[in-house]
């Protein structure tokens with residue numbers, strides 16, 4: 589089955605959305621320096637060097653925005669179509685919270701041991717050196733050119749409602765820093781196709797999710813997986829996704845290596861029957877946040893867009909008694925950040941919510957909460973982090989009975 593690529597697609601705009609002017613930090617404990625990022629995650633306001641090339645790209649559903657993301661591959665004129673998931677084994681299983689049993693890596697050839705099953709971009713090469721496991725790895729050589737240098741996996745079919753975790757191991761050798769330092773580095777990317785096989789590239793529809801490789805130790809570091817994780821949820825707008833690795837234009841030299849890439853479908857065995865839903869936009873008190881509707885993958889009538897740190901959503905008179913899973917559906921670009929649940933002004937649990945790849949793409953984070961008898965005040969406290977990149981969205985909290 590072949591999928592025709594749209595007659596026009598954009599290269600440059602992607603990179604405006606994915607990093608022009610960004611100073612997003614990496615995932616180390618020293619992050620928090622991304623406060624000055626301006627365009628990542630704010631596609632609606634991005635004006636980019638690629639504007640001229642995006643003018644004809646509106647056929648894929650851009651709705652008035654000027655900074656819609658495109659896709660980054662220059663070499664794959666046609667999709668390889670749907671590929672079945674292949675269990676190639678041999679890759680390290682990562683800890684996916686809440687899962688039972690051994691999760692299956694859905695990514696074919698995740699350790700590059702089978703050679704060029706990937707669509708390898710210019711200046712990228714599958715090499716028999718610098719492997720984290722096995723003998724092969726993907727080397728991404730930075731030359732200062734960008735825009736089209738993305739290596740892609742085959743498509744991984746997926747269904748609406750499913751959630752996934754993407755995990756990457758990365759090392760760097762003599763990687764030059766971009767002007768923005770941390771975060772101005774090669775990217776791990778996921779991109780989505782619609783039911784007709786077209787890459788989704790309109791703002792308001794999902795585009796791509798990404799995670800920067802770290803920039804640490806002056807661009808020389810062994811394999812790390814410093815929070816190189818993206819959690820994301822499929823919606824009705826897509827039927828599958830591809831995993832990619834992208835050179836970044838601000839890195840003029842040096843090599844970045846990827847190995848042992850994994851995609852797991854997240855499962856949530858602790859969730860029993862759905863009891864009720866607390867929509868974010870229906871919270872009784874919302875502080876340092878506003879109700880938005882622009883990013884369309886919300887449920888209910890909108891979402892809460894956290895603008896300052898911390899954002900708080902409070903629901904009063906919540907009639908719950910017993911043990912429940914409170915599953916927060918959220919969107920967060922860039923970084924792990926804490927979220928906490930308080931019941932009757934007592935903190936019950938705090939966790940680091942993984943980034944979802946992009947503002948407007950969602951994932952869930954589950955809290956275990958025991959309620960005494962009666963009605964309660966439930967408050968969600970959301971750490972925003974600095975800059976627009978850290979501006980999370982909260983869609984809702986689904987309340988599940990704890991499975992027995």
Ligand SMILES: [Ca+2]
Nearest residue numbers: 699721722724
């Ligand atoms: Ca390998």
Ligand SMILES: [Ca+2]
Nearest residue numbers: 887888890983
């Ligand atoms: Ca909502």
